[in-house]
Amino acid sequence: MKTVPMTEAGETVLNAPREPADLERPLPSPSAGEWGSDIAADMLRALDIPFVALNPGASFRGLHDSLVNHLGNEKPQMLLCLHEEHAIAIAHGWAKVTEQPMAAIVHSNVGLMHATMAVFNAWCDRVPMVIVGATGPVDAAKRRPWIDWIHTARDQGALLRPYTKWDDQPASVEAAVESFLRAHQMANSYPKGPTYICLDAGLQEMKLGERPAIPDPQRYRPGPPTVPSPEVIGQIAGHLLRAKRPIILAGRVSRKEKAWAERIRLAEALDAVVLTDLKAPAAFPTSHRLHGAPAGTFLNPDAAALLREADVVLSLDWIDLAGTLKAAWGQDTVSATVVHISGDQYVHNGWSMDHQGLPPADILALAEPDPTVSLVLPAVERSGARPASAWPARPAPTAPPVLTAHASDEPLSVPTLAAALAEAVDAEEVCLIRGPLSWAGKLWTIEHPLDYLGIDGGAGLGSGPGMAIGAALALKGTGRLPIAVFGDGDFMMGSSAIWTAVHYRIPVLIVVANNTSFFNDELHQERMARQRGRVVDNKWIGQRMADPDIDLGMVARAQGAVGIGPVTDLAELRESLAQAIAALKEGRTVVLDVRVLPGYDPGTTKAMAQVSSE
Structure with missing residues (x-):
């Protein structure tokens, strides 16, 4: 010891x-x-x-x-x-x-x-x-x-x-x-x-x-993975092989590297466009030529346009498949053949609506996505008898933004924060534990199933610090830097979790994208005011965390963590990130308060507006 x-x-x-x-x-x-x-x-x-x-x-x-x-x-x-x-x-x-x-x-x-x-x-x-x-x-x-x-x-x-x-x-x-x-x-x-x-x-x-007597727990393990019958596997492979414009919706899948590699092989064998979801952990490399559009919390317009062009949709336990199809086809009938691989309905009940809408499915396989892909893949690779892809040539996936000279003269934004963070970690292996609602998929490159862990599931506030600490504890010994980015509201509701990380020496970097507001609700109040012909400029009332300003660094330092900030310009951000990452590598718990402009990525804003108008 x-x-x-x-x-x-x-x-x-x-x-x-x-x-x-x-x-x-x-x-x-x-x-x-x-x-x-x-x-x-x-x-x-x-x-x-x-x-x-x-x-x-x-x-x-x-x-x-x-x-x-x-x-x-x-x-x-x-x-x-x-x-x-x-x-x-x-x-x-x-x-x-x-x-x-x-x-x-x-x-x-x-x-x-x-x-x-x-x-x-x-x-x-x-x-x-x-x-x-x-x-x-x-x-x-x-x-x-x-x-x-x-x-x-x-x-x-x-x-x-x-x-x-x-x-x-x-x-x-x-x-x-x-x-x-x-x-x-x-x-x-x-x-x-x-x-x-x-x-x-x-x-x-x-x-x-x-x-x-305490029985041997090995005799009470979960059963083997649920998979479709050979007949259904053949039907799924047949639809995919006949498809000219297949799309794979990679949803709730595992952290296993083998399953990750098989999803890539399946997409490449089919020349299938792949879409991913910021609500779920990493499911497909975002730099791959077949990653169709940046992931979002809601389906962004580029992804919706791709989905509408598909003739076969393979859903791998996609979160809210019905809502996603509706975002692409609107009130029109979904023209694509839908293959839905998910056993999620086994836990649906009448109290919670987390099961989302009921999606149309031409094949519904109540099975686990990873082992199902393992069975479909060889059937696809053996055949080779599929039509030429009708997907038009697509540009290479957009690389995350990099810092430019003029960025130093501008107030900090979430994209600037993301670019500075990417620059600071450089070639390090990082697990981005989560991002705030203002985060966009195009801001971060994902190349491994542990590169990104999704969000909290229930879309409440206060879970961020605790989840970051639990993930960081699990990542100890992997060589990955555990980094979480979330908002000031989430941080303040869960801030006393920091003590546990410090006490048990759990290294983690928490970057607070601090816009001093419950900004998502400002947008809702703006929408209400516009609909009702009222004063839009009142939207901030009951939303802003100011007067007094909250010293988040002091909240962290009071619990023994390294507290840095508030950071308000790019030069200070670069210096603070270097300090924070050095402390993280020393095994410290670090909180970095970065003051950012309120606002969302335009694609996110458009998708949210579409959802709110329906």
């Missing part, structure tokens, strides 16, 4: 290099029998859960003790968070990189209510995690006056049942063993998502007479 320098008071020296595993090492604790919560802790270890993010609470004091004194706070190790939303968001960021679940623990009904927005994000983003909660004691005779009563709910899982895959409240330690096995299996089964186990405080604190 690495030596951690200490002060005379026994406190850890903040700037000493260390890993999360070096921290919070408990003193050896003698065994004095086993308790119900020990079995829950053993299950987390048996399921190979590496970390468990939490904000402490009395409802799971038994499990907390078991993690510390029974397991020694390792495998899993606790990550202390200052808010339950951060705990869930950290697990979310971890899963976006690894595609495997972390665990998070939330306290009783009140902690669960804090966590629900972040759980909804994970649900909409289809990422796996195992959430452990607690209640009770269920036995009213064992409740402490007042506090245990207000922290006990008859059906706590009802708070998040519409946006989790499964929940349970086991009534015995034997049942808890099965609950953990099932929760982990279901979280990891496609379509992936969060699961929830509520542990009765009385069950946790019950002394065991006999230890229940």
Whole structure:
């Protein structure tokens, strides 16, 4: 174990290099029998859960003790968070990189209510995690006056049942063993998502007479990938081989390099245009000649024009296929043959509308996109009997903007920020964890499945810092620089997550594209004013974060991070980025406040206006 320098008071020296595993090492604790919560802790270890993010609470004091004194706070190790939303968001960021679940623990009904927005994000983003909660004691005779009563709910899982895959409240330690096995299996089964186990405080604190057997978790793994039948694979290949202008919509696909390479091979074999989505992680190289148009949060006009020209559309679990087709064809009938590869409807329900509209599909394969491509690819490559592509010659994909001399005389914008960031990282391998709504696909080159991780799923605010930290934790040891860019509203709602990153020495660079406004809502207020013939210049009221100005660098420094800014011109931005990246490489948590002009890319603005007018 690495030596951690200490002060005379026994406190850890903040700037000493260390890993999360070096921290919070408990003193050896003698065994004095086993308790119900020990079995829950053993299950987390048996399921190979590496970390468990939490904000402490009395409802799971038994499990907390078991993690510390029974397991020694390792495998899993606790990550202390200052808010339950951060705990869930950290697990979310971890899963976006690894595609495997972390665990998070939330306290009783009140902690669960804090966590629900972040759980909804994970649900909409289809990422796996195992959430452990607690209640009770269920036995009213064992409740402490007042506090245990207000922290006990008859059906706590009802708070998040519409946006989790499964929940349970086991009534015995034997049942808890099965609950953990099932929760982990279901979280990891496609379509992936969060699961929830509520542990009765009385069950946790019950002394065991006999230890229940813990089965081999390998016998409770998720099933093999779902794929279409050979007949359907043949039909899909046939449509693609006959197509003259095929398009591939590369949506929710995996981080696996093999699957990435197979998507490229399939596109090249078909001479198919490929479109990608900023809401989803990297799915196709943006510099490839077949990447049709820059990705957007909404379908931009160039992408819509390409899609309308297609005769076959292959959708690989595309987010909102119905809305995307409508953006291209409007009220007209979709003229292309649509092949939709997605099992997402397995988790659709009547509470949440995250399933989007119902798309037309000439072939609907309720299957996983990556293994389906693995089966379609050889059928396409073997044939070679496809018509010549009717796609007109297209220019090479547009390279991201570079800084020009006149940029130094202009106020900073998001494109300038993106160009300066690209210049600063140069040839480094970077994972862009996310970008703000003002980010455009043309601002960043993607060449690898870990180059970009998409957004948060639920389109709320406050998830950015926690997700950045979770992703950065998962990226440790990969050689990639973890960098996240998001807005000032997102940062301020989740800013206390920074403490967790500093405490556990999780290196990450958070760049705040700070326009001092909830600007998306300024646009909505402008639209309302224009529709109603009212004063447009009032749109800023109730939106601007000014008077007083918020010192974001000080917010970061107060928690032990490197805080830089506010940065207002290009020369200062270049210098600050160099400082920030040097600190990141030293293993520091860094927050860089960059003041940018409000506004969106013209293509994004046009797409948003189209959506708002419908």
